[in-house]
Amino acid sequence: DAGVTQSPTHLIKTRGQQVTLRCSPISGHKSVSWYQQVLGQGPQFIFQYYEKEERGRGNFPDRFSARQFPNYSSELNVNALLLGDSALYLCASSSAWGSSYEQYFGPGTRLTVT
Amino acid sequence: DQQVKQNSPSLSVQEGRISILNCDYTNSMFDYFLWYKKYPAEGPTFLISISSIKDKNEDGRFTVFLNKSAKHLSLHIVPSQPGDSAVYFCAASARTGANNLFFGTGTRLTVIP
Numbered sequence: 001d002a003g004v005t006q007s008p009t010h011l012i013k014t015r016g017q018q019v020t021l022r023c024s025p026i027s028g029h030k031s032v033s034w035y036q037q038v039l040g041q042g043p044q045f046i047f048q049y050y051e052k053e054e055r056g057r058g059n060f061p062d063r064f065s066a067r068q069f070p071n072y073s074s075e076l077n078v079n080a081l082l083l084g085d086s087a088l089y090l091c092a093s094s095s096a097w098g099s100s101y102e103q104y105f106g107p108g109t110r111l112t113v114t
Numbered sequence: 115d116q117q118v119k120q121n122s123p124s125l126s127v128q129e130g131r132i133s134i135l136n137c138d139y140t141n142s143m144f145d146y147f148l149w150y151k152k153y154p155a156e157g158p159t160f161l162i163s164i165s166s167i168k169d170k171n172e173d174g175r176f177t178v179f180l181n182k183s184a185k186h187l188s189l190h191i192v193p194s195q196p197g198d199s200a201v202y203f204c205a206a207s208a209r210t211g212a213n214n215l216f217f218g219t220g221t222r223l224t225v226i227p
Contacts, residue, residue, distance in 0.1 A: 004157070033214060033215075035215075035217075040219070041219055041220075042118070042120075042203050042205075042217030042218050042219050042220055043158070043203070043215070043217045044217070045214035045215060045216070048214055056214045058214065090157055090158070092157075102148075102160050102163070103160070103215065104160065105150075105157030105158045105159070106157050107155065107156050107157045108157055
């Protein structure tokens with residue numbers, strides 16, 4: 001079975017632009033979470049969606065938004081990009097919502113803002 | 115505010131010896147703890163977890179110990195193998211909330227053949 005997939009793998013954007021990152025969860029998984037990993041740090045929680053509803057939001061500005069589609073795939077949008085948004089963006093899926101359900105991570109999208 | 119801390123950025127161990135990776139947390143609401151392993155250009159891979167109702171969980175060469183009073187957990191790898199060389203992240207979550215994970219900053223383990 002395919003794991004969590006993310007696209008694109010790498011992306012270069014200019015300050016002020018907007019970006020959309022995509023994630024497909026493991027088949028049968030209904031929960032998707034997004035994390036930002038800045039170089040030298042651990043992943044930081046951005047959003048969690050379960051059954052197409054937002055179930056959690058981390059401490060990120062409103063420039064960050066996300067949604068989950070009927071097929072449980074998800075998009076993360078970032079508007080008005082700043083240099084500090086340069087990071088590895090990780091998507092994780094789990095079978096359900098709740099802390100006891102393990103999260104499986106995709107390989108990430110490396111975003112560089114110049 | 116870093117709620118999960120890994121104070122050792124790196125660790126080098128000889129093949130066959132024990133690797134001990136440490137993690138501290140500050141939030142007393144955390145009750146589920148996980149270790150993830152990350153290779154370059156890959157996402158973190160789940161390794162082992164422990165619930166706060168236990169103080170030890172073992173899976174093959176990997177054992178996690180939890181000391182709730184000290185808010186400290188550790189991952190023991192015995193025996194260490196060169197393929198274990200990776201960055202290890204400690205993570206925590208609270209059952210009462212969403213299963214968003216709070217990660218430490220990671221420890222880079224190098225197992226020397």
